Amino acid sequence: MKIEWLLNYNPILLALGATLFTWFMTALGSSMVFFFKTINQKILNSMLGFAAGVMIAASFWSLLKPAIEMSEQNGSLPWIPAVVGFLAGGAFLLLVDKILPHLHLGLSVDKAEGIKTTWQRSVLLVLAITLHNIPEGLAVGVAFGALANNPDMGMLAGAIALAFGIGLQNFPEGAAVSIPMRREGFSRLKAFNYGQLSGIVEPIAGVIGAYLVLTITPLLPYALSFAAGAMIFVVVEELIPESQRGNETDLSTIGAMLGFATMMLLDVSLG
Template identity: 75%
Template sequence: MDVIRSSPVLQALLATLFTWFVTALGASVVFFFKEINRKVLDIMLGFAAGVMIAASFWSLLNPAIDMAERSGQIPWIPAAVGFMGGGIFLFLIDKVLPHLHNGFPIEEAEGVKTSWQRSVLLVLAITLHNIPEGLAVGVAFGALAVGLPEATLGGAIALAVGIGIQNFPEGAAVSVPLRREGFSRRKAFLYGQASGVVEPISGVIGALLVVSMHAILPYALSFAAGAMIFVVVEELIPESQREKNTDLATMGAMVGFTVMMLLDVALG
């Protein structure tokens, strides 16, 4: 236990393994259901969007601004530069990584053209979401090594729990459509949980970068926030409202925001 407490990188690994586990838990829904009611799915997508929006401010941007101010920097510069950098980074990945959103024909796959199967493209779409989520958790735990009062273990745990909660619908959003397309339950589950593998990887990378280069911490926190907001605005919100369940998706987002805010304030 002492080793875990003294190693933010190890803490980041364990936290992102937890978020991966919740993704797998969501993917396991396929063993019980062949499809998810679209209204329920839209509520869950809205909830995920709300969690990510709240986490972007309460767990990432706000601490980044406070840290920059405490270190004598102009507070808004790291926040603005990092935030836009994260959005541009995800924009570039979105244009390069082949992926397909649930419910769209394969002809509308995004990224570079490829002959990959529809199932792989669906998994990659959710994997794209998980890159900034893992990075955010890793940076939050890596920040503990700096010793600033804004970086707390409780706050990092709150972020990991919030990201974990919203990973449940993401796992289900991969495995259930694959089952509906004729995959066996076991294969659909394996594909669904595989979308979360990138979280421990990006989490450890984020923690290592912050631990080795303390000066980039406000930028790194803001970068993760920008990447998450890009995912929310570009994918989660449009997807949650595509079937016209606007009110349900919006209320899901409100609940998600509130849950993440409560977690961060209570634990952070």
């Protein structure tokens, strides 16, 4: 199917459409709570590992690699935007992690991270999940925003591959959120609502990312690297540790390998 016509659209609108798709995939995965009350730990570990693999691959193939190539084309030292942006992205997520009150699934309220608060357990759980989705939406938004300065088919295909890959891993991630919430005592409808609500931040972050790239063009390589750093922070801080629970850690490793290979295939073949 020809996709050249997409180049005629505003990159911000494309970013919005792409991140609405990733949110929809989160909601679709969350809807699995209507069919299952529990989720096998082996399956959960595999899904979280797969999500981690997709995000690791996307961080390099869709974000860091283009950032380095753009820096080379601009005649600047290619490693500076990549390193500075990458570390800044990780530092930003670290700061948010320390400030934003949130609670990870399976933990008691007294294990909540961030600023101490009296917020309800459900709110803290949703905020923890939302924290995961910020860098994903930002990454997709920045990728589409880059089309304003480099409106070619390779860049467009790469952005589409990134959105598709993020959406692909959002499906199992949505299920991995809503079903455990059901196990913790939430109703099916409430667990679904909280699960899909966590993904709504992606269109917001996507539009912001695309807008910033359009308004501050020299920031593009830094913005791409920033999104990569934020995504890697989430993978190392949350997804990998959560995927290693129980005794079936090999499955999370296999899931991560398959996720990385899937995202690499999408990005290289399409982009």
